[in-house]
Amino acid sequence: MAASGFEGFEKRIELQFFGHDPLFTGSMGLRNLDFECLEEILHAVQCTVVSAVANRHFDAYVLSESSLFVYPTKIIIKTCGTTQLLKSVRPLVHLARDRLGLTVRMCRYTRGSFIFPKAQPSPHTSFEEEVIFLEENLPSRLCFRKACVMPSNVSSHSWHVFTACDVDDDDGSSHHHELGEDRSDALYTVEVCMTELDRASARKFFRRGAGNDEKYSGDSAGREMTGLTGIGDINPRALICDFGFDPCGYSMNGIDGDRYSTIHVTPEEGFSYASYECVGSIYDDQHEISRVLKKVAQVFRPGTMSVATTCASHEVWRRVAKALELVGLKCRSCSADKFPAAGTVVFQTFTTTRRK
Numbered sequence: 158m159a160a161s162g163f164e165g166f167e168k169r170i171e172l173q174f175f176g177h178d179p180l181f182t183g184s185m186g187l188r189n190l191d192f193e194c195l196e197e198i199l200h201a202v203q204c205t206v207v208s209a210v211a212n213r214h215f216d217a218y219v220l221s222e223s224s225l226f227v228y229p230t231k232i233i234i235k236t237c238g239t240t241q242l243l244k245s246v247r248p249l250v251h252l253a254r255d256r257l258g259l260t261v262r263m264c265r266y267t268r269g270s271f272i273f274p275k276a277q278p279s280p281h282t283s284f285e286e287e288v289i290f291l292e293e294n295l296p297s298r299l300c301f302r303k304a305c306v307m308p309s310n311v312s313s314h315s316w317h318v319f320t321a322c323d324v325d326d327d328d329g330s331s332h333h334h335e336l337g338e339d340r341s342d343a344l345y346t347v348e349v350c351m352t353e354l355d356r357a358s359a360r361k362f363f364r365r366g367a368g369n370d371e372k373y374s375g376d377s378a379g380r381e382m383t384g385l386t387g388i389g390d391i392n393p394r395a396l397i398c399d400f401g402f403d404p405c406g407y408s409m410n411g412i413d414g415d416r417y418s419t420i421h422v423t424p425e426e427g428f429s430y431a432s433y434e435c436v437g438s439i440y441d442d443q444h445e446i447s448r449v450l451k452k453v454a455q456v457f458r459p460g461t462m463s464v465a466t467t468c469a470s471h472e473v474w475r476r477v478a479k480a481l482e483l484v485g486l487k488c489r490s491c492s493a494d495k496f497p498a499a500g501t502v503v504f505q506t507f508t509t510t511r512r513k
């Protein structure tokens with residue numbers, strides 16, 4: 158941990174692949190990578206697996222620093238602290254190609270603004286360094302590239318986005334459906350970053366029976382926090398894999414069919430932070446994302462909440478703004494930009510209207 162405090166803001170990378178050879182890939186694709194390979198990649202990033210769960214669609218891992226999701230043709234890694242996430246890119250691209258015959262077709266890297274930027278090691282010392290590192294470590298065939306820092310009126314919450322892909326499809330839709338998920342153009346991602354958590358809410362992420370009770374594991378602490386805080390009610394259909402750190406901190410992955418959700422909490426006063434992320438489809442019940450985000454805001458009662466929605470074809474961000482205004486958050490800024498393959502990213506920042 159940095160001398161000053163733990164860096165909650167995560168770095169997130171998503172790589173999408175395509176493959177033609179069923180002999181290599183089967184329908185499991187990247188899920189065929191053995192656990193030792195994944196561990197080796199995570200070792201380079203400087204984190205480890207603490208818990209895992211899977212269903213017939215994908216594998217979800219809780220990491221010592223956030224989460225990893227492995228789908229047949231898509232991998233998402235999200236890490237916080239001083240991890241070196243981008244060091245995973247080159248080994249992943251090579252392993253997928255050499256062991257599974259999968260070719261990378263899209264890369265999306267996103268993050269908020271670090272609370273302790275000076276504590277970040279290379280290649281994360283600045284967004285410029287991260288972009289240069291990505292440019293150098295991605296195959297040249299991903300030639301449609303864009304990097305941008307999306308601003309906010311709350312200067313501590315800006316949004317960094319880099320995307321690269323092999324086809325400039327303009328609307329962000331997929332042209333590779335040989336293996337795995339179809340209709341990926343209907344999916345959207347919602348990435349939420351929250352700071353200045355309400356003190357009473359943050360306290361629930363400190364372990365109750367901390368210290369020497371051996372029976373009180375990270376798993377039981379996590380389960381207790383999921384119940385106590387109301388996180389378990391955000392999506393009651395989801396199977397939850399949770400972990401409570403010692404003496405404080407919490408991570409969870411929720412799996413619901415082919416959809417994941419994930420929450421990570423750094424509850425320490427002075428640098429408190431929580432994140433929520435989920436994936437949805439424009440064909441879902443329109444009220445679902447509003448209901449979910451209202452619950453998230455009520456669990457953490459943050460002073461500032463930023464929400465980045467990434468979607469090929471739909472205006473999900475309007476639902477986000479409406480929902481959060483109903484629970485006392487006011488939209489202070491909104492910016493939008495188009496990215497090759499990813500579609501439109503809309504970045505909104507909200508602050509509380511209640512008195513602290």
Ligand SMILES: C[S@+](CC[C@H](N)C(=O)[O-])C[C@H]1O[C@@H](n2cnc3c(N)ncnc32)[C@H](O)[C@@H]1O
Pocket residue numbers: 163164165166167221222223236237238402403404405406407408421422423424425430431432
């Ligand atoms: C890994 S968790 C959640 C990660 C998430 N990205 C976040 O910070 O919001 C981070 C919290 O757990 C605490 N923590 C305790 N032990 C930890 C460990 N071994 N590795 C990482 N974090 C730990 C940190 O102080 C922090 O409060």
